[in-house]
Amino acid sequence: MIWLCVYIYYQCQCSYRACSAIVAGSALLLGLRCRKPSASSIRNWVVKTGYYVYCQPPASGDWCLLVDESVSIGRERLLLILGVPLGGWGFSRPLSQQDTRVLYVGVAESWKSTAIEKELLALSKKLKVGYCLSDRGNNIVSAVKRAGMLHIHDCSHEWANHLETCYAGNEDFKGLMDKLCRVRKKWVLSKYSHLMPPKLRSKARFLNVFPLIEWIENILGAWGSVPPEAQEELSFLDTYKPQIEEWVVLKEVIKSMSLILKTEGMNKGTIDRCRSLLDIKCTIGATKEFSRLLQQSWEGYADCMEVEGSN
Incomplete structure (x- = not known):
């Protein structure tokens, strides 16, 4: 039941209430004996699944880090670091969200280069960083250089x-x-x-x-x-x-x-x-x-x- 609800949510890209209705309708058509899951329960399962994936150890080999700082969320700003394992990447198609993995998400009132450098160095202890990709944000570029990593500018921003x-x-x-x-x-x-x-x-x-x-x-x-x-x-x-x-x-x-x-x-x-x-x-x-x-x-x-x- 849990797997089915999470699978429907990710594959059908529908709301939690729609997932609940789909599962209940499928159970009725297939003659399955199960209770209709609530939307809040499905949301809880999805969140736990995401946290489980986030906590899994990274694959071996070189990684490309995608670093970005978001616009303000109230008085705070979000720092997001995604990773792409380069070992199995063949450069035969454009990168998609499914090819990336969330390596770090942090919220702070500001992200100075020293704070970003700290998170990059922490990640470098867990995986082998091949290079970092980002826009030309001064704090991110400075942090990557201070961490001793190779920085590549995002071509669209360039x-x-x-x-x-x-x-x-x-x-x-x-x-x-x-x-x-x-x-x-x-x-x-x-x-x-x-x-x-x-x-x-x-x-x-x-x-x-x-x-x-x-x-x-x-x-x-x-x-x-x-x-x-x-x-x-x-x-x-x-x-x-x-x-x-x-x-x-x-x-x-x-x-x-x-x-x-x-x-x-x-x-x-x-x-x-x-x-x-x-x-x-x-x-x-x-x-x-x-x-x-x-x-x-x-x-x-x-x-x-x-x-x-x-x-």
Whole structure:
């Protein structure tokens, strides 16, 4: 009964009450004699299962640590460290949540580099750390270096940082985003709400700017079917056509590099393929500067790829 409830919860991704109803209905159909489990009991079993998995000793071999600090939870912040055993990882597909294991979860009012270093060193006594992966948070980067571990920047954050360097002060980009924001506010409860642009985050906006670029592509591609009144509201898009073309190029390049690096990992072969892609596609305007910044950041990994000889 316990195993069935936990299995249904994880595999069907439904609520505790839905799990209870599924088990009761299955028992009725199959003629099983059992009481209907309560939602609170199923939650208790799921929590205990998670804690049991968390307490299991780590596998032998090298591990990759994924370190991140969350946004504030009230006055406190969450530090999460996930681990990926590299021994059985073949770099044949993108990483998923099922491939990771929770190694540490901690809550504190602040996470300074010394506190993060302490937890990293504690983990290094339990398992062999190959390298750590994170964004460019100063406290995390400092903690990894102080712990004497190899640090690799997350490629998505790396790309977003370079995009911000290229476009944060760009007046054309600011103007386009401002006008799209006005259109969104105007259309939110109108008859054109199905056409309004997606929301752009105020923080880390360069991490999710490409859905907005895809929306612009779709609108321009179906311009003939857009109502005349909406066309008039969106007429400013033609003014920013050169900038939009740059973003479309960057979107396609980053999508291709993401497929390469997140599937096959970072090594000499994949980096060379990404360099070729950048040299061919990113040749004008801010795309050229993005290519320069990104290839320059890869130079910092040349020594470790030479030593490791692998991903």
